[in-house]
Amino acid sequence: MLRLPKFTLHRPTSAADAVRIAAGHGPEASYVAGGTDLYPNMKRRVQRPTHVVSLSRCADLRSRAGVAGAEVTLGAMTTLTAIERDPWLQEHYPAFVHAASVISTPLLRNMGTIGGNLLLDTRCNYYDQNYEWRESISFCMKCDGSTCWVAPSSPRCWAVQSSDTVPLLCAIGAHVTLLGPDGERRIPLTDLYRDDGIAYTTKRPGELLTHLHLPALNGWRASYRKLRRRGSFDFPVLGVGACLHFDGDVVTRAEVRIGGAGSHAIPAVKTAAMLVGQRLRRDDAASGELIRAAAQEAYKPTRAMDNTDLDAAWRKKMAPVFVSRAIQDCL
Template identity: 40%
Template sequence: MLRLPKFELASPTTVTEAVAMLASTPGSMVIAGGTDLLPNVKHELFTPPLVVSLADIAELRGIRAAPNGWTTIGAMTSLADVAAHELVRARFPALAQAAGLVAGPQLRAMGTLGGNVLLDTRCQWYNQTYFWREALGFCLKKDGTLCHVVEGGSKCVAAASNDTAPPLMTLRANLVLEGPKGRRTLPIDDLWLADGAYNKKLEPNEVLVEVQIPPTTAQHRGAYGKLRERGSIDFPLFGVAVRLELDAAGAVDTADAVVTAMQARPLRLKRFQDHLKGRVPGTESFEEGAHLAADSAYAQCHPMPNIPGDEDWRREMVPVYVRRTILAASRGEGPVHHV
């Protein structure tokens, strides 16, 4: 059994208080639902002297429709609530589907949207006990100088593995962050660094307050596809969010897709819109466009042995999941996964 090392726990009731507590102790960390943080602390991946809980900050919970058409989701809103919420399901189906496929029901009840967006990268050589990692000589991300994935590599390539990041990127969501210098708004696309050691451009001691999502139209279509070993609980071996916006004639006007569980940051699929623009869902032409977009995703995506699952098999699954998720989105269906 892995024991939880000792740390101080603080429970502020305002974001400003939380930020001040974080700033007061070097190495302190935020805990939201704790579903990733606590296993990582048990594995001695993090050794925070102080853990600041956001559980008592009422401002951080809830889903609200703003008068300007934007939707605001508090960082401490549970994934179960995001997945079930009527507004999210109607306006942002891919986000509701992705939140509903994170881990299993207990973890979605505890896990939060904020914790999912800010999830640490994952690697099969890193998410292990201290004993296991020590026996291997550690690695670049923690305590060592080698990478076991890329021989001779000088940069960690642990994988972004958070399911809600791809749909939030296709939706062009903004993150509201509060730190010692005050509040700022950051487009989620600008959050990421291509470095698995730490893949986020957060300022020290910043807290994610809420996620703001711009309006979608009645012609919005979205779906999420997720490949994983066990359909009941696992992290993604591949995840793809698809967004389609149709015009008045029912043809694709704009299209976007973002994938996860590949590299250190979620990746936008290149030339995705070119393959689908002008095509009408339900037609042969649209099916052809979906095939072309899937082939193009295959050319772009090169899974690495950073997470479990044979990488050649994972690559073969890329076009399958991309094509199926495009078709599901176009039909107002999804998610695409196996149980």
């Protein structure tokens, strides 16, 4: 049986207490929400906090506030199942609900939280392995070693952004609130991430992600398309979030983010640029052509590497297809 290493558990009752406790233990501490990411990592000894600060009793992290037409705020401890089954979110934020509902399995969604999903550790099949396995490759850059086996001459780590909600939430322009020892700050979600497999967030030491803010509904439409082997369990090995803002049928703003194919949700900048100012209609040949051409531009920025399920070259080829379909969904 794979078991957890020994550690001390703290169970504060408020976010502020959690931050205070974590600060007291510095880099030795880790927050835990649903535990579905941290505990497997601890069992595999890729994360080894000696102090774990559980957020399970922090009632202030479980709220949902906001109404249609204004910003909506979700506490970070909202479970993925709660999002999936929330009729109001289903009605107003269907793409977000869809992205949450295709995460992992129903069992893990019952446990996993939106905060945890936003901060999901980057994944790599040289890293998500037991201690013994990693020993046999002399470990890797992300943990205990020095080489990135995905690209051995690379100075950086290529572990993969693998959250389903992140590409979508980045595309729609969500924000998050972080609470740290030095106070609270609110940032665009896109600013939370960095293109690096190891330092994949800009979260400062001891900071706790407390809330997610969904933008007001004002005529944008979004979609999330996920590529994975099976209809359950699997992380995205390509996950496209797309969001189009319209004035009539003219696109005024577009944002496309490609997840599961690099260390952050990669913006498909050219694709988005080609759509802005264009008239796009459903079941319209000219629109279809335009979208296909724009989607083709997503091929280049997609950084699929040989460290996930499914062939990397094929995954890269699938990016335009999935981008195209995600954009079509928004019409």
